[in-house]
Amino acid sequence: MTAASQEKPQTTQTRHHQILIIGGGAAGITTAAQLHNRNPNFDLAIIEPSEKHYYQPGWTLVGGGVFTVSDTEKDEKDCIPPGTTWIKDSAAHLDPDNNTVTTTTGIAISYDYLIVAAGIQINWHWVEGLPEALGKGGVTSNYSKEYAPYTWETLNNFQGGNAIFTQPGTPIKCAGAPQKIMYLADDIFRSKMNLRQRTQVIFCNAGKALFGAPDYRKTLEKIVQERDIEVKLQHNLKAINAANKEAIFTVTQGEETHEITLPYDMIHVTPPMSAPDFIKNSPLANEAGWVNVDKDTTQHLTYPNVFSLGDASSLPTSKTAAAVRGQAPVLVENLLAEMAKQGKNGKYNGYTCCPLITGYGTTIMAEFDYNKEVDSSFPFDPTQERYDMWIAKTKLLPWLYWNRMLKGKPFEGKQLKKVFSR
Numbered sequence: 001m002t003a004a005s006q007e008k009p010q011t012t013q014t015r016h017h018q019i020l021i022i023g024g025g026a027a028g029i030t031t032a033a034q035l036h037n038r039n040p041n042f043d044l045a046i047i048e049p050s051e052k053h054y055y056q057p058g059w060t061l062v063g064g065g066v067f068t069v070s071d072t073e074k075d076e077k078d079c080i081p082p083g084t085t086w087i088k089d090s091a092a093h094l095d096p097d098n099n100t101v102t103t104t105t106g107i108a109i110s111y112d113y114l115i116v117a118a119g120i121q122i123n124w125h126w127v128e129g130l131p132e133a134l135g136k137g138g139v140t141s142n143y144s145k146e147y148a149p150y151t152w153e154t155l156n157n158f159q160g161g162n163a164i165f166t167q168p169g170t171p172i173k174c175a176g177a178p179q180k181i182m183y184l185a186d187d188i189f190r191s192k193m194n195l196r197q198r199t200q201v202i203f204c205n206a207g208k209a210l211f212g213a214p215d216y217r218k219t220l221e222k223i224v225q226e227r228d229i230e231v232k233l234q235h236n237l238k239a240i241n242a243a244n245k246e247a248i249f250t251v252t253q254g255e256e257t258h259e260i261t262l263p264y265d266m267i268h269v270t271p272p273m274s275a276p277d278f279i280k281n282s283p284l285a286n287e288a289g290w291v292n293v294d295k296d297t298t299q300h301l302t303y304p305n306v307f308s309l310g311d312a313s314s315l316p317t318s319k320t321a322a323a324v325r326g327q328a329p330v331l332v333e334n335l336l337a338e339m340a341k342q343g344k345n346g347k348y349n350g351y352t353c354c355p356l357i358t359g360y361g362t363t364i365m366a367e368f369d370y371n372k373e374v375d376s377s378f379p380f381d382p383t384q385e386r387y388d389m390w391i392a393k394t395k396l397l398p399w400l401y402w403n404r405m406l407k408g409k410p411f412e413g414k415q416l417k418k419v420f421s422r
Helices: 026-038 056-063 148-157 177-191 214-226 321-339 387-405 413-420
Strands: 013-022 044-047 052-054 073-075 085-087 091-095 100-103 107-116 161-167 199-205 230-233 235-241 246-253 256-263 266-268 306-308 352-359 362-368
Touching (some): 013 026, 026 044, 026 321, 026 387, 052 056, 056 148, 056 177, 056 352, 056 387, 107 321, 148 266, 161 177, 161 256, 177 199, 214 352, 214 362, 235 256, 306 321, 321 352, 321 387, 362 387
Parallel strands (some): 013 044, 013 107, 044 085, 107 306, 161 199, 161 266
Antiparallel strands (some): 052 073, 091 100, 100 107, 235 246, 246 256, 352 362
């Protein structure tokens, strides 16, 4: 499908807002809050269909039995910044040439400035048999609040055999999450008499390396070796045969590919993901489907009154909530400069953070930039497993998310350095 073939809903009403934000998740709310804090008189509107707002980084801990889904949930209305209009709908058609977004119910919303923060689309159906298999028979995924509790149930009821954990070849939310639940599972299996001896833990990653940033990858490679976890690189999950409890993978070796079938007793699937269809099929998208923005300024490369951040953007860094924390101030600074017809001073260096849970009580706080180089907020070697980083992951980061980030309040890395150097 091309941009010209977008299906545009029939217009039922029209309205206008000065600044329109698509998406009321981490990126949209954070940006709206920062804009409101800079100027409470801005005419801001957010398009978001969901009644609930979720702290999605917590779903690994739901799958690991540390949190419940309710621990990660708040009402969306309580997250929308004051003075911001909530349009409870979904974006369906983008017409940046006419500065208009049309929703699924046919509301045509014109804007002066557009911020696309629509998140990422999970494509369960790209794995044959997966939608039908999920949530039963040992097939689970923490990438949905519907199935994360089943992960915990599955791990507790596991009796041994093949425990497979997958990572697809597409960009995904938090590239470390497929491994995090594997390390927690390994801990659980070791806590039960002889269970780990009866278990083969297998990590099937479609990529060529265990983790993208080399300094952190070295530590993870040591961990999987010490824990006797079998890593299969360039193994991309193609299908689930639930009747026979088999997982079919496409394996790449050089220029050639072939398929293999692995039996499973449980399998945690990280599904393939992409930009949302309404973005992929719009003039805003690059060839890969993401909102085509400058990697330094977050401004669209064709439409100067359009900006994007978070998972839907083309910013070439890991897609995490922490990345949004680095992107939002830059976007706001440059949007204000665009409004004032001034030069762009804000520059994003690609900062992202993936707290790599390596077991109950240990976490590697993996922070890095566009160059995959360490960009740590803490006054110690960040490539090592630490208990205090487990506390940060389970206690500090959720608090910061709800009370600082979504409120548009700054919380710089140097503040963390002060806290942890006392």
